[in-house]
Amino acid sequence: MAKVRAVDILEKFDLELVSGEDGLHRPIKLSDLSRPGLEIAGFFDYYPAERIQLIGMTELSFFQRLSPEEKKERMDRLCDYETPAIIISRNLSVPVELIEASEAYSVPVMRSKMTTTKFSSQLTNYLESMLAPTTAVHGVLVDIYGVGVLITGQSGVGKSETALELVKRGHRLVADDCVEIRQEDIDTLIGHSPELIEHLLEIRGLGIINVMTLFGAGAVRSHKRITLNVYLEQWHPKKQYDRLGIEEDKLKIIDSEITKITLPVRPGRNLAVIIEVAAMNFRLKRMGVNAAQEFTEKLAGVISEAGVDEMK
Template sequence: MPKVLTKDLFEKFQLELISGEEGINRPITTSDISRPGIEMAGYFEFYPAERIQLLGRTELSFFEELPESERALRMDRLCTDITPAIIITRGFEVPNELIEASERESVPVLRSGIKTTRLSSRLTNFLESKLAPTTAVHGVLVDIYGVGVLITGKSGVGKSETALELVKRGHRLVADDCVEIRQEDQDTLVGTSPELIEHLLEIRGLGIINVMTLFGAGAVRSNKKISLVISLENWDSKKQYDRLGLDEEKMKIIDTEITKLTIPVRPGRNIAVIIEVAAMNFRLKRMGVNAARQFTERLSEVIEEGDLEEL
């Protein structure tokens, strides 16, 4: 699980640190944000203490109405040893009771001038991106006609050479050799390149080349949603390969299943062109045009009619 600290939010959103500086390096384990209105009323039975706590106009207005004897008690219970931070929105004044409780428990109290709802949305988006499940895959990721194609296969099968040919044909390289993948949603995988090898391609016999330097900024991109996996393998004469395209194989990455095609490699086959066409055909299928299905339906009609001359 990726690690995010309260300090990261403090720096990213340029927040003001009011108190509880000792806890600035507390870990944040969830992207969920809490607005503890019901806790302000005294109900802490299901208090999500592990979440970032946002106090806006509603919460602070209610707090001001509480009796003096209740205020310190509420803030004491709000500040726990696992609370990553309490953020005051709209630039409101921070209650003294919160400052005192946060110093005792080392809970960072931060302040922002942004509206509560807007800040909550920004924090959630940032944390979901940072805390998303991640993995790394050996392969090449290329943006082909807007389709993120992950090319996989054994070492030496020609993945990088194919990517180079695709770049020459006007497509964009995202990552070579190692693709870092994060699951941003239930069915959304986004691939990026490790910073060390970003924009680089390794071609055997030639060495490492910088794609952006050679082909320009339009030949690369920093990240891309993965929609299709193409597995390259050396041609096996004993193996039966799909000739119609009716069967759809799937590959599971983290918790998401992605369409997978297996393309056999042998001398004389232009793999770059085949992958390019596969990406275009994938787009057509998503638009409802399936050439293989249309062919088999037409074939069935001809067979049923008994008119074999059309074949």
């Protein structure tokens, strides 16, 4: 099923349907828009027919200068079988030739009251959001001090229990069990919960709880940008874990990479507090304060001074 159709644009922006009603269910596959000025002038060699065609005052003013034969020919070619929709801005009058061509080829023609530039900006933002690449990840997404933390790990490792403790400490739940993620821009991942399990948290032995009902509306949020991944794994005695925090792993989701921290899980470790501190430390690093790097530099200085003393 198509993510966006012409009818969705009609309803979203409260547009007026002028003609071509039979084509309202045409799919929209691209977020790019086209201003068909050159096409109205007669140059169709590179006509991007698969885009929404946005016509403003400039295009219509030039169109009025054409002969009747040219007007009909241009509008017939503009209404391609691939064209998802044609939108007229500024509530301008729609040419009769366009109405006739749209009915013949079932291309919906809609009209907006907004200016061309303003409508173009709003429509592009909407399409980029709706048509962004998406995926789903098994995990929990929590907003901790403004940092979107994606908690992942094997089933039963304690992700939901940790999220519950974080909510009790004043942080906000975004999604549990399944996190739907869309890439809205380069290195911009937005996570949200499927509608069916929104605000719900599954605790083994307790069942499903509604976080918003128990803790209030301030304990949840609908979506959050993901910037940090905390991977929980069972403690392996023979595995060497990072003790300084110098090395930084990355997790790739779609085409973006986010910082990844691996936390070993064993009895006695307060994972909620550790993840909370990890989020605060991540914020500090982005502000230019890196405790591990400062310690390493101090240690190198002490070793260097000790070597000079030995040489004396």
